[in-house]
Amino acid sequence: MADDTQISKTLSYWLRHRPDAAGLVLDDAGWAPVDAVLAALDAQLPGTDWDRLVQVVELNDKQRFELSADADRIRARQGHSIEVTGDWPVTPPPETLFHGTVDRFLPAILAEGLKPMRRHHVHLSPDVETARKVAARRGKPVILKIQAARLAADGGVFRLTGNGVWLVGHVPEGFISII
Numbered sequence: 001m002a003d004d005t006q007i008s009k010t011l012s013y014w015l016r017h018r019p020d021a022a023g024l025v026l027d028d029a030g031w032a033p034v035d036a037v038l039a040a041l042d043a044q045l046p047g048t049d050w051d052r053l054v055q056v057v058e059l060n061d062k063q064r065f066e067l068s069a070d071a072d073r074i075r076a077r078q079g080h081s082i083e084v085t086g087d088w089p090v091t092p093p094p095e096t097l098f099h100g101t102v103d104r105f106l107p108a109i110l111a112e113g114l115k116p117m118r119r120h121h122v123h124l125s126p127d128v129e130t131a132r133k134v135a136a137r138r139g140k141p142v143i144l145k146i147q148a149a150r151l152a153a154d155g156g157v158f159r160l161t162g163n164g165v166w167l168v169g170h171v172p173e174g175f176i177s178i179i
Contacts, residue, residue: 002045007056010045010063011037030084031073063163066148077161081118085111088167089158097124097166098179100135101142106178109144114171120166121159124148128179130164143179151175 002010013021015032022040024032034053041048057065057074065076078088099114099122114122125131128143135141151171152158159167 002048002052004052004056004059006045006164007041007052007159008060008064010041011056011074012076012079014040015065015074016079018035018080019082026075026082026084027073027089028085030075030080031068032075034067034072034074037074064074066162077163078121078123078165078167080120084120088161089162090157093124093152093158093166094126095147097126097146097148098128098131099124099144099146099171099176100131100133101144102135104139108144110173111178113173113176114144114146116169121169122171124166124168124171126164126166139162145177145179146171147175 014024014037015030019026019032021039022044024036024040026032034050038048038050038053041053053074054067057067064076064079065074066077099136101109117121123134124146125134131143132141135143146154148158148168149165151168156168156171159169
């Protein structure tokens with residue numbers, strides 16, 4: 001039987017990047033029918049049922065997924081490389097936000113700013129500790145302080161996901177400092 005990490009990674013792959021790999025069709029906002037997701041999970045990770053799916057959604061440390069109010073649909077909250085029209089509310093950011101990265105990316109970031117790369121948005125954290133955890137997955141963390149309120153005043157559009165991740169299209173280098 002698959003563990004929660006396997007289920008979470010599989011869901012992330014399907015709901016963020018390759019729904020076709022599971023025969024899923026996402027709507028414009030990234031929602032997939034729960035019944036179709038359960039059928040695909042059971043085919044790839046036998047024994048994955050409704051209770052396990054709910055457990056993965058509710059207990060995921062990063063709250064990567066959400067179920068619709070009627071529990072009929074599921075989606076990844078953010079991090080898509082496929083086209084989705086997110087319904088994240090435009091929200092004024094706090095004075096500062098943070099981004100965790102590693103040394104090898106610093107020269108490009110300091111020259112060009114933070115770019116979404118293969119995703120739709122740059123992901124920012126509300127606090128240093130969260131940014132550190134994000135960066136630690138790739139190596140020794142480097143924490144960047146983002147002047148978010150100043151960027152918003154300069155035209156940056158910030159969106160806030162249901163799990164507290166801040167999204168913005170680009171952070172120019174002039175709004176970034178190393179902590």
